[in-house]
Amino acid sequence: MDAQPVIVTQNVFKAFGKNKVLQGFDFKLMEKENVVILGKSGSGKSVLIKCIIGLMKPDAGSIKVFGEEVTQFNTKQFETLRAKVGFLFQSNALYDSMTVRENLEFPLRRHAVSSDGTNMLDLVKEALGNVGLEHTIDMMPSDLSGGMRKRIALARTLILKPRIILYDEPTTGLDPITGKEISRLMLDIQKKYNTASLIISHDVNCVKIVANRIVVLIDGISYAEGTYQELIQSTDSKVKQFFD
Amino acid sequence: MKIDTVKVFLNELGKLTQFSLRFFLEGIKPRYEFNEWARQCFFIGYQSLLLTGVTGFIIGLVITIQSHPSMEAFGTESWLPSVVSVSLVREIVPVITALICAGKIGSGIGAELGSMKVTEQIDAMEVSGTNPYKYLVVTRILASTLMLPLLVITSDAISLYGAYIGVNMKQVVSFSLYTNQVFAKLNFGDVLPSIFKSFFFGFAIGAIGCYKGYNTEHGTEGVGRAANSAVVVATFAVFLIDLIAAQMADILHIT
Numbered sequence A: 001m002d003a004q005p006v007i008v009t010q011n012v013f014k015a016f017g018k019n020k021v022l023q024g025f026d027f028k029l030m031e032k033e034n035v036v037i038l039g040k041s042g043s044g045k046s047v048l049i050k051c052i053i054g055l056m057k058p059d060a061g062s063i064k065v066f067g068e069e070v071t072q073f074n075t076k077q078f079e080t081l082r083a084k085v086g087f088l089f090q091s092n093a094l095y096d097s098m099t100v101r102e103n104l105e106f107p108l109r110r111h112a113v114s115s116d117g118t119n120m121l122d123l124v125k126e127a128l129g130n131v132g133l134e135h136t137i138d139m140m141p142s143d144l145s146g147g148m149r150k151r152i153a154l155a156r157t158l159i160l161k162p163r164i165i166l167y168d169e170p171t172t173g174l175d176p177i178t179g180k181e182i183s184r185l186m187l188d189i190q191k192k193y194n195t196a197s198l199i200i201s202h203d204v205n206c207v208k209i210v211a212n213r214i215v216v217l218i219d220g221i222s223y224a225e226g227t228y229q230e231l232i233q234s235t236d237s238k239v240k241q242f243f244d
Numbered sequence B: 001m002k003i004d005t006v007k008v009f010l011n012e013l014g015k016l017t018q019f020s021l022r023f024f025l026e027g028i029k030p031r032y033e034f035n036e037w038a039r040q041c042f043f044i045g046y047q048s049l050l051l052t053g054v055t056g057f058i059i060g061l062v063i064t065i066q067s068h069p070s071m072e073a074f075g076t077e078s079w080l081p082s083v084v085s086v087s088l089v090r091e092i093v094p095v096i097t098a099l100i101c102a103g104k105i106g107s108g109i110g111a112e113l114g115s116m117k118v119t120e121q122i123d124a125m126e127v128s129g130t131n132p133y134k135y136l137v138v139t140r141i142l143a144s145t146l147m148l149p150l151l152v153i154t155s156d157a158i159s160l161y162g163a164y165i166g167v168n169m170k171q172v173v174s175f176s177l178y179t180n181q182v183f184a185k186l187n188f189g190d191v192l193p194s195i196f197k198s199f200f201f202g203f204a205i206g207a208i209g210c211y212k213g214y215n216t217e218h219g220t221e222g223v224g225r226a227a228n229s230a231v232v233v234a235t236f237a238v239f240l241i242d243l244i245a246a247q248m249a250d251i252l253h254i255t
């Protein structure tokens, strides 16, 4: 395989005052690959992907997305980048003053109508179809269940057909069955659109289903790396604790 | 200890100023969020109209009833409409309207943006290629800056009608005589500065509400705190602007 790396981070540092969160994090995400970053709560997983998408700036180190150094990006450059990189927020971040349809149309405002002339409503319907929730189009996010909201948020992330999707704990807070449904959905989408996914999680069920490769984040560095089968046999107690 | 408090205050003031100045920098650049602005005008203007209107009516009525005995004691009863209308239009109605809006609009914006901040909706906007400052802040500040003077003007009119009813409770004055008396004393120099300062009231209320909401921290608990301090700071700002406006009017001899 001659897959190209789509995200490369090198020696990324980030601290909040005395709280050192990332301390030289190195990692690579290849094309069409699903990588899970496993780490305890508060270990800096959300901080890491926020640095990748430019919602936070790392203190030091390099982050390359599609080969471009994003730490030096200006607002315009980030705008272009963000059309190609989707972000699923830990809290869904659906706009609660808007209907599902308006939520999905929001990312389209900027990037206008796609070049092949498909109109907004078709794109919205297609995205909702991908997550199996066409009937919710005129509902408000507050009228939906947690699992449905997560799927709507996923549909909103998909609507621009990003080449990379960053998932921040997609299954946290959902029951195990819904969690598995979401995990399978992520896999289906990855196959359908050939995206690369960076998934942050500490849900072993989700990891088992989606991960091609796992990176364990401990003490701000990439502590261990491997497939699920490899890591589950690890003898290191720090790694083992995730799989008990 | 005291130095720290001063430092915190000045620091906050600096950030608020910076935040408000961004309005002018980003507001003039296109893409204009016209729909969101219109929606905000509706929320801020139309939905406050009943509240400020009723208050204006009551204030006009009450001030007239209260002033009546002392004016009567001096035998200057016939001056009642002109005296009352000047104090209503110049000071009482603009300030009361602004205070109501500081409460209603300031807390509304503070809580709305605050909850959007803590549930990452503002980050989500940024990620989906919309400048959240433009979409959320510029539209709201602009709407409240433009709507407040309109609310003040309608409240002025309604309060003068309230005063007319107040005058008629003790004596019979025809509406045309009343309006003649009012407009004999009330001139441009009374109305214009009060409308002028309303723009500043509106700007301050919008900017402070947005600033507090946009910078909310510490989860849902912070939302309540943001809304609360938006009201407190906006209320204080209204009085401060009123004081400055009174001094300016005096210096410029707009009396």
Ligand SMILES: Nc1ncnc2c1ncn2[C@@H]1O[C@H](COP(=O)(O)OP(=O)(O)OP(=O)(O)O)[C@@H](O)[C@H]1O
Pocket: A016, A019, A021, A039, A040, A041, A042, A043, A044, A045, A046, A047, A048, A090, A169
């Ligand atoms: N804006 C911020 N200001 C100050 N500290 C922050 C900020 N954001 C995150 N932190 C700190 O960084 C550390 C890592 O936070 P982060 O949100 O990345 O954790 P996480 O790994 O995503 O955890 P979880 O699984 O609970 O989401 C925490 O100690 C947190 O307090």
Ligand SMILES: [Mg+2]
Pocket: A045, A046, A047, A090, A168, A169
């Ligand atoms: Mg997190």
